[in-house]
Amino acid sequence: MLSERSSVDIHALHRQGMTISEIARRTNHDRKTIRAHLAGERQPGIRKRASPDPFDPFVDYVTARLVEDPHLWAMTLLDELHRLGFTGSYPTLTRQIRARRLRPACIACAHVTKRANAIIEHPPGEETQFDWVELPDAPTGWGYPTKRAYALVGSLAHSGSWRAVLSPSMDEPHLLAAMTALLALHGGLTRIWWFDRMRTVLNPATGDLTPTFAAFAKHHGVTAVVCRPRSGNRKGVVEKNNHTAAQRWWRNLSDEVTAEHAQVSLEAFARRQDGRRREGKHGTTTAAAMRATEGLRPLPPAVFPVVVAEQRTATRQALIDWRGNRYSVPPELAAARVTVQHRLGAAVIDIATASGVVVARHRLAEPGLGVTIRDTGHVTALETIALASAPPGRPHRRKERIPPGSAALAAAAILTGETTPTTTVIDLAAYEQAAKNRNTLP
Structure with missing residues (x-):
């Protein structure tokens, strides 16, 4: 690494016509170093790394994230980089951001004022x-x-x-x-x-x-x-x-x-x-x-009685989603708006209509289990309605062959102006009977 003074000296000697070997002997530096500085490949005061910088693979990601969000915390960025394989510390990341000047200035926030802050004492447990x-x-x-x-x-x-x-x-x-x-x-x-x-x-x-x-x-x-x-x-x-x-x-x-x-x-x-x-x-x-030194007082033995109400829309299967689980409602409320009511500390929830009439009550399940809780009466009523609304006969198969019938052919003939040819149907049963009654050849 050359200092700024040495860089000035070698440039001056080179300007005077000295060769790189002569400059190296006079300044006691390596010829490759002299040649690199004269060519502008290296900067004075900056030492060339003997091994690749481990931060180099992450420069593009850090640059892109800071351009997207100039106020992104370095600690938040460190959380993301750790998932990508970065093993450096927080000071290493901040030093790299400063040295490489990766964080852009936010013009919109350049004029934010700063206010004085007072120090307030906070005793433990207060x-x-x-x-x-x-x-x-x-x-x-x-x-x-x-x-x-x-x-x-x-x-x-x-x-x-x-x-x-x-x-x-x-x-x-x-x-x-x-x-x-x-x-x-x-x-x-x-x-x-x-x-x-x-x-x-x-x-x-x-x-x-x-x-x-x-x-x-x-x-x-x-x-x-x-x-x-x-x-x-x-x-x-x-x-x-x-x-x-x-x-x-x-x-x-x-x-x-x-x-x-x-x-x-x-x-x-x-x-x-x-x-x-x-x-x-x-x-x-x-x-x-x-x-650990706060000395918190114990909580009351019972929770305060407050009722939390949240609106939900029932599915076509007469189910509602609430806190990671599904609860049934009467089938006539399928696809309707209902209100879920829960009293803190209670083991049940109530489901009410838009007018406030409670139509279902279920035992509360642990949030986030993904379970479905159905009332037996709701299941029976839903099956009854579903079977009653089913069309008669078997449903058509997706690949079933159904060619045009006589009514469709007649309508097509009218549209195209074609007349349907008449066909004469001959009943061979009469000829068969006549042949049986004749004993001799004519």
Whole structure:
């Protein structure tokens, strides 16, 4: 490797007419090195690698991904590269991106302002921060009413440990159901819950908690606090975890995964994040170690009684899909819109018509099993209707030969103007009888 000063010297000596051998003897460098620098094949200050760079096979993929998404996290990109065979570390990837200048500048985001951030103390077991994160372009197979999915993220402010629950809606029953599942994943309660100024928590007309959510907070014995207006940075822990869930988990989620399997994947991803490094009072630690010191209070023995209702469309076989399983409805509701109702903690679900009349009740199956649960009465009624509506006689075979009949031939003759030739049918029985009565030849 030549320095910038040596590069200047050899170019000057070459300009003076010296040969490469003379320049090599005077500068004490190898002739191949001198020749490469004079030809522009090598740059001063950059050492030529003795072996191929292991990052070279991944340059095209990294370049394409960063052109598609200039804000793609390097950690998210590292997750993708590991599946493609990359064995390097996170610092190696970031160094390669910087050295090769692979990340393009995003002009649209060049003028984003930066605000000052205050440091807020979070004692152990003091605070849990909740927030919704919207996840666009949900897979069609999930059966959600819109193309959006939502994840309620709950973060322990002291340790930064978080869990999340997927939901098809952000209405109040789904919020309480998601919070019930979140609290079970955390395994306990803190003293304070922090929220945004969402309508399902805060009544905008009165500025007070909604009656249902207030009853939910009383049931768990916690204090619910809503952020002041224009103070979104107060919930920085959960907002950063929202960012992580959206950029590192949702961005790479396959279209083939079901909603139930996606929930399992999200829980596993959140648990893996507990291993990240954190700076505590006694030095560097991990989120899992800080989580162990939270001292969470136990959950109530019974869940809060809230009813979650979701609309579904029955199939022609009088079945509905709900949370990874199929349940039967009366056959007269085939292809009709129905509402599935489930009370948290109950072992059954109710299926009601559009007018609210409950027409079926089934025992709840474990979500995601893919089982079909039918009522015996529904099966009998469906078979009766199907047999009654079947046409008489046997159905036609696909390759059966059915030539044109007499009616079709007559109609064709009228269309073509052809007359059907008359044929005389001779009955040979009369001749046979006459021959029997004659004994002699004429």
